[in-house]
Amino acid sequence: MDAIFLQILNGLDKGGAYALIALGLTLVFGTLGVVNFAHGAIFMVGAFCAVTMEKILTLSVKVKDPSVTFFDAYKETPYLELWFGNTGSAIIDWVVPISIVVSIPVMLGLGILMERSLIRYFYKRSHAEQILVTFGLAIVLQELVKTFFGANPIPVSAPDIVAGSAAIGSWIGLGDAVVYPWWRLIYLLFSVVIISAVFSFLNFTTYGMVVRAGMADRETVELLGIDIERRFTIVFGLAAVVAGLAGVMYTPVLPPDYHQGMDFLVLSFVVVVVGGMGSLRGAVAAGFLLGILQSFSSMTEVKSIIPGIDQIIIYLVAVIILLTRPRGLMGRRGVMEN
Amino acid sequence: MSNTQIATPRQELLYMVVLSAVVLTMPLWLQPFGAAYPDLMQKFMIFGIFAIGYNILFGLTGYLSFGHAAFLGVGSYTAVWSFKLLSMNVVPAIIFATLLAGLFAWLIGFVSLRRSGIYFSILTLAFAQMSYNLAYSVLTPITNGETGLQLNQADPRVIDRMAGIEATSGLPNTNLFGLQGTGYSGFYICAVILILAFFVSLRIFHSPFGMKLRAIKSNQTRMSYTGYNTRPYLLTAFIISGMYAGLAGSLLAMTDPLAGAERMQWTASGEVVLMTIFGGAGTLIGPLLGTGIIKYLENIFSAFNDTVLHNMFSFLPDWLNNILTAIISPFVGEGWQLLLGIVFMLIVIFLPGGLMEGYGKVSRMIRERGQKNVDDGSSDKQHSTGEV
Numbered sequence: 001m002d003a004i005f006l007q008i009l010n011g012l013d014k015g016g017a018y019a020l021i022a023l024g025l026t027l028v029f030g031t032l033g034v035v036n037f038a039h040g041a042i043f044m045v046g047a048f049c050a051v052t053m054e055k056i057l058t059l060s061v062k063v064k065d066p067s068v069t070f071f072d073a074y075k076e077t078p079y080l081e082l083w084f085g086n087t088g089s090a091i092i093d094w095v096v097p098i099s100i101v102v103s104i105p106v107m108l109g110l111g112i113l114m115e116r117s118l119i120r121y122f123y124k125r126s127h128a129e130q131i132l133v134t135f136g137l138a139i140v141l142q143e144l145v146k147t148f149f150g151a152n153p154i155p156v157s158a159p160d161i162v163a164g165s166a167a168i169g170s171w172i173g174l175g176d177a178v179v180y181p182w183w184r185l186i187y188l189l190f191s192v193v194i195i196s197a198v199f200s201f202l203n204f205t206t207y208g209m210v211v212r213a214g215m216a217d218r219e220t221v222e223l224l225g226i227d228i229e230r231r232f233t234i235v236f237g238l239a240a241v242v243a244g245l246a247g248v249m250y251t252p253v254l255p256p257d258y259h260q261g262m263d264f265l266v267l268s269f270v271v272v273v274v275g276g277m278g279s280l281r282g283a284v285a286a287g288f289l290l291g292i293l294q295s296f297s298s299m300t301e302v303k304s305i306i307p308g309i310d311q312i313i314i315y316l317v318a319v320i321i322l323l324t325r326p327r328g329l330m331g332r333r334g335v336m337e338n
Numbered sequence: 339m340s341n342t343q344i345a346t347p348r349q350e351l352l353y354m355v356v357l358s359a360v361v362l363t364m365p366l367w368l369q370p371f372g373a374a375y376p377d378l379m380q381k382f383m384i385f386g387i388f389a390i391g392y393n394i395l396f397g398l399t400g401y402l403s404f405g406h407a408a409f410l411g412v413g414s415y416t417a418v419w420s421f422k423l424l425s426m427n428v429v430p431a432i433i434f435a436t437l438l439a440g441l442f443a444w445l446i447g448f449v450s451l452r453r454s455g456i457y458f459s460i461l462t463l464a465f466a467q468m469s470y471n472l473a474y475s476v477l478t479p480i481t482n483g484e485t486g487l488q489l490n491q492a493d494p495r496v497i498d499r500m501a502g503i504e505a506t507s508g509l510p511n512t513n514l515f516g517l518q519g520t521g522y523s524g525f526y527i528c529a530v531i532l533i534l535a536f537f538v539s540l541r542i543f544h545s546p547f548g549m550k551l552r553a554i555k556s557n558q559t560r561m562s563y564t565g566y567n568t569r570p571y572l573l574t575a576f577i578i579s580g581m582y583a584g585l586a587g588s589l590l591a592m593t594d595p596l597a598g599a600e601r602m603q604w605t606a607s608g609e610v611v612l613m614t615i616f617g618g619a620g621t622l623i624g625p626l627l628g629t630g631i632i633k634y635l636e637n638i639f640s641a642f643n644d645t646v647l648h649n650m651f652s653f654l655p656d657w658l659n660n661i662l663t664a665i666i667s668p669f670v671g672e673g674w675q676l677l678l679g680i681v682f683m684l685i686v687i688f689l690p691g692g693l694m695e696g697y698g699k700v701s702r703m704i705r706e707r708g709q710k711n712v713d714d715g716s717s718d719k720q721h722s723t724g725e726v
Contacts, residue, residue, distance in 0.1 A: 127455055127687060128455075132686045143343065145671070146672070146675075146676075147673050273460050307476045308475050308477075319458070322453055
């Protein structure tokens with residue numbers, strides 16, 4: 001029971017990340033009709049926003065260490081600590097939450113820049129060409145990051161206050177042995193919040209309504225005198241923000257390196273396909289579903305029955321879904337069925 | 339530019355003679371470019387074969403597969419196992435690798451080809467990732483996981499032992515009936531196989547089968563309304579290109595008998611896509627050209643570093659030298675992939691047909707200019723002759 005509960009949590013947590021990336025991917029596909037292979041790279045850039053923030057906040061200077069009296073000892077002290085004392089240390093400690101705030105405008109800008117300078121020329125071209133050009137873009141982005149940050153993973157830690165594990169078992173009467181890292185609980189919560197925010201934006205605002213109208217019938221919306229292209233640009237930016245935030249929040253879970261994006265890209269594409277191309281609900285549902293499936297299949301009990309299943313379960317599900325239900329779990333009839 | 343006509347046997351012969359001459363004299367004419375050493379030329383050949391095969395699928399049918407590296411990996415593993423168990427002779431290795439890769443391609447193709455377009459890409463991607471993950475985890479007894487599959491002095495090598503060939507000291511070398519599989523002789527083995535592979539691809543391009551594949555690319559719906567069942571043709575093309583990949587993998591194992599799972603990662607599939615498109619998908623020479631140029635530039639640029647750059651610009655004043663070096667250095671050495679990515683994007687944006695399309699455009703421009711000067715009214719005839 002404990003194990004199953006933990007695996008569900010694990011899966012939801014992993015699924016949160018999948019769902020966030022897949023959501024952006026679907027948003028772009030549904031609005032612009034573009035298959036974006038650079039989406040994983042955007043996730044990675046988001047993660048490196050956090051790394052950059054940390055680098056900036058911990059800019060240091062060598063200061064004489066007063067505790068050593070026999071000789072002159074120096075230690076690296078961040079400027080923030082010098083200037084603000086304990087407040088400074090607290091700011092450095094809270095680097096991930098700060099990067100979330102910072103990364104929103106950065107990712108929005110990046111997304112809009114990408115769409116205006118490159119993606120918009122590919123609306124009318126084939127999916128294969130879209131895949132190729134965004135694949136090239138992904139390579140460029142990840143190599144740029146590699147140039148500036150090197151090839152090794154760079155750890156960024158979550159604030160100390162959430163460093164440990166939550167005694168989640170005792171909350172719901174499963175015993176104290178069941179614990180779960182705070183940060184990953186927060187990640188789960190965060191992804192739920194972001195997903196609901198995106199859905200409310202699309203469903204409950206006029207802006208979102210127009211975007212949905214544009215998704216359904218672009219020409220008519222344009223005939224009504226609405227500059228739909230501009231809104232779609234914003235949607236692309238929004239998708240970039242969602243992926244970027246997912247990346248920022250993921251840094252304490254897994255230290256980011258430059259090819260992290262590529263690893264996530266394949267998974268998130270699989271998630272989108274399972275959920276149904278162009279279906280936002282499908283993407284989210286499939287994200288959580290596949291996350292849970294994956295974490296269950298990595299239990300030792302399951303692995304001892306079918307060895308290696310944890311490595312391939314997601315792809316296996318995708319293959320089965322694609323062959324038996326071409327439009328995915330929740331895809332609309334007729335959208336990209338062939 | 340598209341090779342739409344069935345070529346006459348004479349044209350084909352010409353093609354083959356020219357290609358063979360160019361390939362076999364590579365050690366001579368690559369000398370001035372500083373690329374005439376066996377390792378690099380072997381790479382040209384091996385990845386050339388890979389790209390030719392990939393082109394049969396992507397170039398002719400337009401099905402964009404992101405999983406071909408898996409077949410390359412299968413080929414490599416099979417070849418190394420053949421070296422370990424049977425013989426250091428490359429013949430069984432090549433045969434088994436090609437066949438097994440073909441079998442894999444049949445399995446994966448059979449499933450993947452139920453869908454087309456982006457779904458096909460994602461299915462192949464999924465299969466490639468599956469094989470990669472399995473090679474790293476459960477299949478470790480076969481693939482030796484992260485270390486990679488290596489030769490060992492104590493390997494059985496049944497056939498070799500029966501023939502009385504014992505490795506005396508150190509590891510035995512791969513060979514083709516005594517001809518070494520590394521160095522210049524290795525290059526020539528690869529070169530001959532490349533020429534054969536090219537011949538097969540040439541025949542396919544100009545055969546009715548090739549025409550049908552092209553028809554699938556231009557309009558699959560119409561093709562099926564005409565009464566063709568397209569799937570067997572697609573599957574055949576998929577298997578053939580998978581076998582080419584397996585062949586390339588076995589040659590890779592011949593020149594360096596060490597097979598690792600990273601050869602199967604999907605980004606490795608991306609590389610062959612890159613090479614094919616760079617040269618020109620759907621053209622005969624394009625993939626070879628793309629492979630040659632990319633591998634050559636990779637070799638040149640990844641060897642650059644700041645010192646080399648400084649020396650290169652040493653004729654300039656110091657400040658300009660430093661600026662230029664600072665600008666260029668992110669694109670060379672470790673950052674060569676960045677340059678590749680940018681160039682690739684430019685190609686896809688402006689020249690979707692690759693270098694061959696660029697060549698076609700330029701030559702057409704020159705021809706038209708020439709015609710204007712001559713000022714003749716009977717230019718209709720001229721149009722059909724230039725196309726090969």
